[in-house]
Amino acid sequence: MTADLSPIDRAKFVAAKRAVEYVEDGMRVGLGTGSTAAWMVKCLGELVRDEGLKFTGVATSKRTAELAQQVGVPIVTLDEARWLDLTIDGADEYDHNLHLIKGGGGALLQEKIVATASDQMIVIADISKQVEALGAFPLPVEILKFGWQTTKALVEETLVSLDVLGQTTSLRMNRDEPYITDEGNYILDLHLRRIGNPRQLSLVLNQIPGVVENGLFIDICDIVIIGNGDGSVEVRDINSGTVEHEQVDVGETDNLFADIID
Known part of the structure; x- marks a missing residue:
């Protein structure tokens, strides 16, 4: 099925697949909103189903909560979780300081509350979201x-x-x-x-x-994972100052992902 993905969808998918490697058993994880975040939620659902990953999710929107429940990801409220180990979300723009513009999907308030209640925020995006200066995106x-x-x-x-x-x-x-x-x-x-x-x-x-x-998400993002259409990713860590390039094994996914493709 991944052979049928457009370059942009493949880029989103590989960024999401690489990001979920940070999720470990017992974690409390913020789940972002948007098209790239939807790939991430589906990837987590696959890990829950196929590998028995056990964690708790906190959704940043009603539609993310609905998607998570559909794929078997357990959801609690932020009040129930109190504090999160990790949040994974997309972005509409990011610059070299990993400052972001978010909210194109309309969930910026809950996204910012969840992200700031996390020990770490990982942003997943494709290269088109990278800008020299924020502001081209409204x-x-x-x-x-x-x-x-x-x-x-x-x-x-x-x-x-x-x-x-x-x-x-x-x-x-x-x-x-x-x-x-x-x-x-x-x-x-x-x-x-x-x-x-x-x-x-x-x-x-x-x-x-x-x-x-x-x-505007300032000094909130710790890592950005940039997906590319050829299945490669770039992982930038603002805290360690490292930049790593990796190839993600996309394999062949099943119909768990079918409804994400536009």
Whole structure:
């Protein structure tokens, strides 16, 4: 079945397969949201089924929780787990400092809470997500419904004084209605093009009344695993400063993975 994967799907798959090697019996593991994270959840389900891996997952969204349960991964709440050994998640962008933009899938708030409640965060991605400077991907900002237009205006006013190339914002939509997060909030997408100082931007945005959280993950990611279409991966560890190149044995997966392929 893996022979039928497109290069981008193969890249996501090998990054996910390499990442689950970090999961050990007895761990409490945060499970990310998005297309690459879905590969990871399926890989964990295969390990539970075929190798008897025993661990507990904490999902970052309702859809991740549903997928995990479908493939046999036991799920508890973060309150029940209290603290996590590891979180594995995708990213919309990452730079050389392993700073991230996340939230394209709408789960940035729960993703950030889970990631910061972990001893280690591993990001799985393909090479297209690597950028010199964050900002080409719109930055998601989760905001309260109450007074959202005022919050939007305050965000736009604040952007004028910050080191960004663009200042356009838009309310994320789900067809004809505003997109609603799992926590019942709206999302503003900030079209910044380039973010000169991600740390400053994150701090300033979170001081605006009505802003719940933003999609900049600063000093949270420890390792990024970059998948390639040829089945190879690059493992970058920001703490040790190491970069390793490996070949992942993709083998032939079964229909456990069939519904992930777009």
